[in-house]
Amino acid sequence: xxxxxxxxxxxxxxxxxxxxxxxxxxxxxxxxxxxxxxxxxxxxxxxxxxxxxxxxxxxxxxxxxxxxxxxxxxxxxxxxxxxxxxxxxxxxxxxxxxxxxxxxxxxxxxxxxx
Amino acid sequence: xxxxxxxxxxxxxxxxxxxxxxxxxxxxxxxxxxxxxxxxxxxxxxxxxxxxxxxxxxxxxxxxxxxxxxxxxxxxxxxxxxxxxxxxxxxxxxxxxxxxxxxxxxxxxxxxxxxx
Numbered sequence: 634x635x636x637x638x639x640x641x642x643x644x645x646x647x648x649x650x651x652x653x654x655x656x657x658x659x660x661x662x663x664x665x666x667x668x669x670x671x672x673x674x675x676x677x678x679x680x681x682x683x684x685x686x687x688x689x690x691x692x693x694x695x696x697x698x699x700x701x702x703x704x705x706x707x708x709x710x711x712x713x714x715x716x717x718x719x720x721x722x723x724x725x726x727x728x729x730x731x732x733x734x735x736x737x738x739x740x741x742x743x744x745x746x747x
Numbered sequence: 748x749x750x751x752x753x754x755x756x757x758x759x760x761x762x763x764x765x766x767x768x769x770x771x772x773x774x775x776x777x778x779x780x781x782x783x784x785x786x787x788x789x790x791x792x793x794x795x796x797x798x799x800x801x802x803x804x805x806x807x808x809x810x811x812x813x814x815x816x817x818x819x820x821x822x823x824x825x826x827x828x829x830x831x832x833x834x835x836x837x838x839x840x841x842x843x844x845x846x847x848x849x850x851x852x853x854x855x856x857x858x859x860x861x862x863x
Contacts (some may be wrong), residue, residue: 664848676837677790685835719788721853725845733846734803737790746856 635660635726639738647746652709654741656722659703665725666698671740674717679723681707712745719743750774753838753855760828761863768823768858770838778802778844779821780852781813782837790837797844826832828862835859 636659646652654668665684669677683689683696683705695708706725709716719740727733749847753770760766772779780803781793795803796815810826838855845852 634752665845667851671788676857677852679851679853721790725850727846727849733844734792734795734840735841735852736788738785739789746818 635724635734635736637722637724637736637738639720639726639741641739642742644741645654645744645746646712647714648714648721649744650712652712652716652743652745654709654720654722654743656706656707656724656738657703657704658705658722658724658736660724660726660736661700661703663724663726664727665722667735668694668696668707669721669723669737670716670718671721709743712743714745714747717743717745751838751853751855753842753858756856757791757859757861758819759861759863761794762828762830764828765824765826766860767825768836768838768860770821770823770855772819772838772853772855773840774840774842774853775799776840776842776853777818778841779815779818780839780841780845781821781823782854784835784837784857786834794821794823794843798800802844825860828860830862833860833862 668681671677681696693710697706721740722738751772778797794813839852
């Protein structure tokens with residue numbers, strides 16, 4: 634059973650701090666890693682994708698990938714109250730042919746306090 | 748210019764009824780999905796269609812029947828609704844199946860189903 638694990642939180646950080654969200658995955662063959670943000674009552678929204686080891690930065694967001702450790706993280710710099718949401722880690726699993734899936738973690742709820 | 752749209756947004760119905768949810772995408776994607784998000788916010792895939800062909804059919808009661816008339820549309824019909832079916836159902840699409848490299852999902856706004 635392929636799995637994606639996240640700490641469910643809640644993770645509480647003060648405004649302006651760095652929020653660090655972590656995710657581990659079980660399938661060594663996974664090649665695509667995504668972070669989605671989901672506000673309460675809304676649909677998941679793609680905020681970052683990463684495919685190779687190292688860091689990828691986009692504005693205040695940095696995704697980090699370490700395939701050897703099967704670990705992917707998301708850093709949010711200068712956290713704002715508007716960043717308060719549930720962050721979902723998603724990892725692809727390829728079974729062969731056209732069979733494959735995007736497996737989601739259970740999400741980490743982030744709360745940014747003014 | 749909504750990318751993935753699903754209707755209705757809310758669905759309240761009684762046990763035993765049959766209901767349908769419709770989904771359409773205008774992104775030109777080949778693959779569409781139904782996901783279920785339970786009260787604990789866990790997103791789980793139910794079905795996936797690639798170019799109208801069913802490619803993923805997870806362990807879902809056969810009361811749930813998807814239909815894809817063309818690659819831009821994917822509908823979900825649910826027979827004999829049960830209390831445990833209450834959840835948010837998301838339609839999603841991707842350019843190619845998500846098992847492949849670099850194929851993120853784009854979600855619709857969700858349908859909140861409440862069975863009483």
